[in-house]
Amino acid sequence: MLANPIFSSDYAFPLFFLVVLTIYLLVVTKGNVGKMAVNMGDWCVLIFCLFIVLNIIIYNPYKTTFAEILFPVIYFLIYITLRLILGSGGHPKNILFIVFLLVVVEDIVGWLQFFDITRSLNKNFQIMGSFVSPALFTNFIIVAIPGILWLYKNEKHKIGKITYILTIVTSILICFLTDSKLSWLTIAIISFIYFLFLYKNQISVWKKILFFAFSCAIAVVAVLIFFQDSTSGRFFVFKNSLALLGSSFYKGIGIGNFDYYYNLVQADYIRMHPSRYFTNVTYIETAYNEPLQFLIEGGILSFILMLFLVFNVYKYRVYLLKNIEITLGLGSFLIISLFSFPFRTSAVCVLLILYLGIFLSGIKKEKISCKYGKIILGFIVLINTITIIRIAGIESDLMKWRALEQHDVSLSNKQSELIYKDLFKTFGNDKDFLLAFANNRLEYKDFDTAIKLLERASLRSSKLDIFLLLGVNYEKIGNYRKAEENYIKCKYFDPDIVRPRYELMRLYLQQKRLEEAKKTAQDILNTPIKVKSKQAFEIRKYAQKIMDIRSL
16 A cells, blocks of 8 residues: 555654754854844744643643644744744745655545545545545645645746646645635635735736636535534534534643543433434544634633734734745645644644744844854754654554554463553543543453543543443443443434444343333434444444333
8 A cells, every 4th residue: 555654643743844844944044143033923833832731731720741732832842943943044945845746645645536546544434545534635635725825936947937837736636626615715715815915916807707707606606515414413513513612712621632521511411302313423623723622621711822922923913924925834724723623733733833934034133143152053963862862652552552453362361451551651641542441441341441431531531432332331330320320421422323222222131121222222213324234233223122012
């Protein structure tokens, strides 16, 4: 399978760029930072990253691991390294050319998947590049296109210009083939803005026609998005997110805790409206609107930070049109963030940081001479090196975790337990790791350890699998009351999944509570099958048998 290894995990992409930028910094500065220029935008980036780190630490129910604060730390290091590079004579072209090469590779992978020459990492989707979903793939491509447009504008050779234009065209085509309507909308909007900019700068008649065509495209795509199936689900998420915002506006719920609190709110809403059947309602990890989620998680302080950001954008508004391609890059990220989750994709976040660094480096400010240039350079390189080593260690542990899940059956109880305990030091607060560890302990009938791991995970996430497995483990040790509590809780996290009702029905039968078992069986029969599977039909068949029982 052809895949780009730096997209294989969220850690690999920022690791790659931090290594590249650190080397480039040493080459450009030649061992010394002579002058530095700091503006308000730099302070804005620093305050945002610092706020996120402190918020994660304060709201964490357990001791914070480095993996949890890694991303804001590495994003800031990438940003400050880029600013030093551009302030020391480095050229944005070299940075964006690396992005261009990565887009070319992703385009190739995407087209090979389209022609069935190679398969995607997820069998449910034909085209998604080296990512785990088409949404992440198209988000990266769309945000990267303005950077390639910048390269085209600043390219002097005809062959280079043709290469960049062909890459942009093929990138847009592959996005259309993924059926990602958000990418269509984003392309239409940024194209509209770009042609509007050109229109005001005396463009030709054929470009005015294109301008009109893209205006029509925005209207068409907006209609397509409005009528697609997932839209109603997004509105439902948005409504519950606003309810959560209203109850936590001042204090916030903590960065990274949206999953835990939102699904509780959604479950309460479903419980309070038992007569309604909820379509497209499932486990939700993000609000599908990054500004809204940031307000919910950060509270009043995040609102103040967002106002500070708007103030800075207004302050530097004159520079937005001077570097329109970079502005479009920032704008495409903003558009996607209103309907998707780009902040949860490290590759897209790194592009945002690159655009911010290039944009703020273009603001004319008087450079201040620095007497301690060598010390500053040495300090940045040292911090970058330490971070690179730590990230490499986390990436190594992630590979061990993946290998462990694939080959768990070939290991003994003691071997797998020792490996999981070692990985616990790195991923001890990760819900998916805790769930995998608990499944391993359940397999070897270590129910008490599994329960401890799942209870820990339940403080970080409201994922249905966590509570379902808690119910199973509590049932194994004979604590039927706790098992019932968790099965009932699962019913409302995802109404379309009948497994929790099946486990609850089985538990009632085991306790000879026939009426409650029949009531649960009727609930199963009344629930439409969303995803047809052998297990779902067997559960319905078993529920029908329960309805026919007269007595136990």
